[in-house]
Amino acid sequence: MDASPDFNAKILLSANGIDKSLASRHILQGIDLTIEEGQIVTLIGPNGAGKTTLVRVLLGLLKPDAGSVYLRPDLRIGYMPQRLFVESTLPITVQRFLRLAEPNSTKSINDALAQLDISELAQQQLNGISGGELQRVLLARALLRNPHLLILDEPAQGVDIAGQAELYELISKIRHDKHCSVLMISHDLHLVMSSTDEVVCLNHHVCCHGKPDQVSADPAFVELFGAKVSTNLAVYTHHHNHEHDIAGDVKATDQ
Secondary structure (H helix, E strand, O other), X not given: OOOOOOOOOOEEEEEEEEEEEEOOEEEEEEEEEEEEOOOEEEEEOOOOOOHHHHHHHHOOOOOOOEEEEEEOOOOOEEEEOOOOOOOOOOOOEHHHHHHHHOOOOHHHHHHHHHHOOOHHHOOOEHHHOOHHHHHHHHHHXXXXXXXXXXXXXXXXXXXXXXXXXXXXXXXXXXXXXXXXXXXEEOOOOOXXXXXXXXXXXXXOOEEEEEOOOOOOOOHHHHHHHHHHHHOOEEEOOOOOOOOEOOOOOEOOOOO
16 A cells, blocks of 8 residues: 555545456456545446455555555545355354454444344344344444445445345444444446445446436436435446447447
8 A cells, every 4th residue: 555645634435547467357447536535436337347346455455556545644444345255064153143243342342233223133143033123233333443444345235225225324323423434336227226325336447426416306216216215225327438349348430
């Protein structure tokens, strides 16, 4: 990670010109991304667009082929992975799982469970809870670091539509209560939180970015998500001036 004394103090993380290839495939091409204090930034794009690869580069788990990543000194990051595999025969309770991340603080664990309204799961087996409950447990684990920045990779994966809206509201509340920033990753090109400050569309490169639109008035959208959910989700309208081929690269255009 590169230090950059020229950045202002509000910037928590900045990526500049990130390139990354995996197995001879160009996954990331010239990615720029900045996250400031208090922001919620939603990274969207189709499956295989490079979203998780970018997160791994930001976390220092992968080294970029080109470009640099700046993290503010002493930055604490809470990371919620896209999925967690737990051996079905492994006897581990939710509380014990969280204790692996925070060994010496029962109070912090209980507080995180209470904040996410899952205190009753503490003594349940991790492999016996539902997908939506597991997502909240993983979010609780990320919160145990008391992070300045939460990075959430597909936080609503495996959660039904109503549960997604509730989870998004909870994430927004956490941002407010904890005074932290959020980088949230999704593969859904249409649904993002209305409270998102910035949307970044990634398909190997940054296709477009900006603030999300207001809730769509499309009757099909309202019918699909319902009135309550539609007030908390927004449609982000894409304005691309280019097309992609099947590999996600920008098609050449005739001059």
